[in-house]
Every structure is written in C-alpha cells, then in structure tokens.
Amino acid sequence: MNRGVRLAQAARNQNNPKIVRLAAAFGVCYLLFPFDFLPDLMPVVGWIDDVLVVVSVVGFIFSRRRKSLETR
Numbered sequence: 001m002n003r004g005v006r007l008a009q010a011a012r013n014q015n016n017p018k019i020v021r022l023a024a025a026f027g028v029c030y031l032l033f034p035f036d037f038l039p040d041l042m043p044v045v046g047w048i049d050d051v052l053v054v055v056s057v058v059g060f061i062f063s064r065r066r067k068s069l070e071t072r
Contacts, residue, residue, distance in 0.1 A: 007031075007054075010061055020064045027057035 011024035030053050
C-alpha cells in the first residue's frame with residue numbers, strides 16, 4: 001500500500017514531467033480498480049501481474065525522473 005501512496009504523490013507533484021505524472025496515475029488506477037489482466041482470485045498468479053505493473057511503472061518513473069534531473 002505504501003507504493004500506492006508514493007505513486008499518488010508522484011502523480012500530484014507538479015515538479016515531475018508530465019509523462020512521469022501520467023505513468024504514476026496509471027499505476028495508481030491499476031492498483032485501485034478491480035479489473036486486472038489476471039484476476040486476483042487466482043492465488044499467486046493474480047498478484048503477479050499487479051507486482052509486474054507496479055515494478056514497471058516505478059522503474060519507468062525513476063528512469064525518466066533521473067533523466068529530467070540530469071538535464072537541469
């Protein structure tokens with residue numbers, strides 16, 4: 001849940017580039033809405049897609065944020 005809160009904060013932060021804010025918003029929406037690629041009712045497999053999406057979004061945010069800080 002802590003990652004969801006941090007994604008929400010990244011989505012609202014006006015200092016982040018727009019693409020980072022959109023990716024963070026997508027990550028939060030994916031975690032909150034009950035519609036997944038794989039249903040969460042399947043014990044382990046259902047959670048794997050949630051973890052993969054969050055890890056991918058967080059990795060994208062870090063890489064884009066790092067690039068934007070280097071150009072300043």
